[in-house]
Amino acid sequence: MPRRLIKPRPWTPPPLTDPGPTAPLRVDRLLPTGGRGPEDVVFDHDGRIVTGLADGRIVRIDPVTGERSVLAETGGRPLGLHPRVDGGVLICDHDRGLLEARPDGSVHVLVDTVDGEPLTFASNVVETRDGTIWFTTSTSRWNLDEHLGDIVEHTCTGRLVRRDPDGTVTTVLPELKFGNGLVLAPDESYLLVAETAGYRIRRHRLTGPGAGRTEVLVEGLAGFPDNMWLGSDGLLWVAIAAPRNPLIDRLLPGHALLRTLVWNLPEAVRPKAAPIAWVMAFDLDGTRVHDLRATDGSYGFVTSVAERDGVLVAGSLTAADIAVLTL
Template identity: 45%
Template sequence: MDRPTALVPRHHIAIGGRGPEDVVADGRGRVLTGVDDGRILRLSGLTDPAAARVETLAETGGRPLGLELLPDGDLLVCDAERGLLRIGLDDGVVRVLADSVAGEPLRFCSNAVALSDGSVCFTVSSRRHPLAHWIGEVVEHTGTGRLLRLPPGGGAPEVLLEELQFANGLAPAADESFLLVAETGACRLTRYWLTGPRAGRADPFAEDLPGMPDNLWRDRKDGPVWVALAGPRVPPLDLLHRTPPAVRRVAARAAVRAPYRPTGRIGVLAMDDEGRTVHHLTRRRSAFRMVTSVCEADGHLILGSIRERGVAVCEPPAAT
């Protein structure tokens, strides 16, 4: 699919917190998210603003980013300050699964997936810039992102892949033969092979995306991978990434000090396991900005944003 179609909003739902960076849907059409004060929220009734309900399920004590629902009903949380967490949604108990890698504190943990063998794979966006200075990582282009794996039953995380440009969202193939890793700073999806003759290797899956990919989400094994585009391509930034590291460092320091104003152009993609674009939805003048996540719930698309104080409910894409 080459030509994008319209991303049609229905309404926004305020959630009593700022920055629902990731949104994931459960089997009952409810949406879970985390906000900047550390709370994990469950949202229901989103298709009717008058009936929408917000529940607080737990508090991480940090800044929750990527979420992953587990088969037993618990929740994996990538917390930018505390590391990889597991939360019991019935009792709100928070357990730290990993907070360091080879003695280095685990910071800017971004997104996670649980695999059928009991292992958990997760990303670290940057080893140089914290979440508060994420724009510095985008500008400096350090390539210090990582893909890590926590073995079944726990233990020390192992590094699967390094030198990623702002490693972010994760999603498995339908048969779990590979993982897709969003590299926000490179506007691409990278494939890391889990099984077969290429196991342990990585290759490009989708390059030159029309925007910066953030969180990935997949519902059914036969459904597409949804890709949130946190911002459009910026040609001057692409040129800056080709300059020497010293130039990028100076530019990053300036970017961190300057106020960031996201554009009103937003978009999401849906892709199949062959790398084909199933849907490309965009909106040029959106009041809801910097879309960092997308999921399907109750027959609608739900958008999250690290900047907004709520979620956006949009029309589903037309059948292809």
């Protein structure tokens, strides 16, 4: 059966240059989650790992003992998370929108419509000290199971959205190239936004003379950036879900018919993500510090990475466990 029709939009990708890894990615041990698909991993204020699973549970895990507990159940598919000081968690839920899980485990919807349309594919979220919430959406046309459709057609329907403390919701940056990971600067002067389909990370300034301006921090990545985390080491840690696909790159500047044909190929012969586990780290000027990769099958399809006090962990949309990495 033919797949959903795509609406190809021409775009010329930056040249593919790959300096290679700085070191191998080594998995020290695996932490069972009790489910599958820990798409985003974050550290809460007590040092526990928090993640959301495919069955809707929000789970907290002790990185030393592996002891885990369930904080809440969203009734949807949780993706990006932001831990709050009170023990609650902000949740980007693919199915239900922007949610909050309170410390008592109750779940409440904060945003379910944006610009008069249902909020779908909310991706990642942060909160400022005054209670302003910022979140990304990846696409308004595709769901999680068919997210590659957005990469192939490149219609750029992702967004950066602000929710003010009074509940007002405003789209600040439209037309993101699959908006994804989101990080708030330590002084809250800017946001860092990953554009998965743009192979780049952008800086959106919130304060100072350049407030409202957006610039590129890192561009021309050799892979697809996903969730991000600002570590206690001061580095921006970035999960790279997969390497760029040379065939897709060649088709993106045009070739609408060929892109449609590629998208409608049988699953067995369609372009696939190369099997790799890949994380990177940059300083806040955009200089690469770490580039860790593994192709030995020890882990794969890394969609998140977080560091705290020398402990480095990775999550995956498809794995059952969280990987503790050797840094």
